[in-house]
Amino acid sequence: MSNALQLPIIDLASPDRFSTANSIRQQACIDHGFFYLVNHGVDEELVKKVFEQSSNFFSFPIEEKMKLAIKNHRGYTALYAEKLDTTLTTKGDSKETFYVGPLADGLNQWPLEEDLPSWRSTMETYHQKVLSAGTKLLSLIALSLKLDEDFFGKVGALNEPLGFIRLLHYPGSGDLDSSSEEVYGASAHSDYGMITLLMTDGVPGLQICREKSKQPQVWEDVPSISGAFVVNIGDMLERWTNCLFRSTLHRVLPPRQERYSVMIHPFAVYA
Numbered sequence: 539m540s541n542a543l544q545l546p547i548i549d550l551a552s553p554d555r556f557s558t559a560n561s562i563r564q565q566a567c568i569d570h571g572f573f574y575l576v577n578h579g580v581d582e583e584l585v586k587k588v589f590e591q592s593s594n595f596f597s598f599p600i601e602e603k604m605k606l607a608i609k610n611h612r613g614y615t616a617l618y619a620e621k622l623d624t625t626l627t628t629k630g631d632s633k634e635t636f637y638v639g640p641l642a643d644g645l646n647q648w649p650l651e652e653d654l655p656s657w658r659s660t661m662e663t664y665h666q667k668v669l670s671a672g673t674k675l676l677s678l679i680a681l682s683l684k685l686d687e688d689f690f691g692k693v694g695a696l697n698e699p700l701g702f703i704r705l706l707h708y709p710g711s712g713d714l715d716s717s718s719e720e721v722y723g724a725s726a727h728s729d730y731g732m733i734t735l736l737m738t739d740g741v742p743g744l745q746i747c748r749e750k751s752k753q754p755q756v757w758e759d760v761p762s763i764s765g766a767f768v769v770n771i772g773d774m775l776e777r778w779t780n781c782l783f784r785s786t787l788h789r790v791l792p793p794r795q796e797r798y799s800v801m802i803h804p805f806a807v808y809a
């Protein structure tokens with residue numbers, strides 16, 4: 539069963555920080571665990587380039603992509619290689635992924651510049667810009683918890699920005715083997731870390747289940763808003779707030795037409 543829902547919209551540039559922090563607390567983080575973020579300062583042109591470059595990489599033949607197979611949590615994972623809901627007995631999620639980790643430690647794997655010009659610089663710029671939006675958002679989240687704006691910085695949660703970008707490609711149903719198995723684009727899970735900032739190409743598929751222990755589970759569609767990030771609270775922030783904030787279960791249905799998304803878990807993913 540699924541319904542469309544209206545998630546709260548949070549304006550990162552709003553001058554009224556205290557009222558924004560109140561909306562973040564109640565509607566965004568307590569009621570839903572998911573919200574839209576607008577006026578976040580990440581340029582639309584840059585987002586467009588990230589999607590173009592993502593599509594350029596995923597359109598390579600599998601042998602080429604496997605040359606960058608995942609190592610140190612960076613690089614390529616093939617279709618069906620990951621299964622976010624480990625209780626499922628199906629073959630895996632119908633998506634392929636490319637991971638870009640923190641920029642400073644030299645562990646990232648990059649496509650060759652001659653194969654994909656500006657690929658690396660596009661991803662590096664995106665990484666930095668989203669990290670900066672995430673830092674601003676965390677100061678509002680701190681305010682919403684009645685903490686000092688710079689609380690997360692002071693306790694060291696931003697010291698080493700362990701940002702991981704995940705580029706995702708969900709092939710359309712016409713490009714997948716038809717099977718009777720129940721395969722998801724991304725099966726049901728909650729995210730680790732503090733927050734996730736997600737951008738999609740607008741193709742539907744994302745759903746959330748706000749009451750994970752209620753049976754039968756109710757899944758609601760999350761429509762995309764052009765240019766807005768979909769932000770969700772991760773397990774660590776749920777833990778740190780003693781379950782006041784919600785790390786909401788979500789999944790992606792296998793899309794009929796192909797779908798791209800890009801997400802980043804900006805901070806403290808291992809802590």
Ligand SMILES: O=C(O)CCC(=O)C(=O)O
Nearest residue numbers: 706724729738744790799
């Ligand atoms: O592609 C999406 O819309 C969300 C995917 C997701 O939730 C994840 O990979 O953690």
Ligand SMILES: [Fe+2]
Nearest residue numbers: 727728729788
């Ligand atoms: Fe997720």
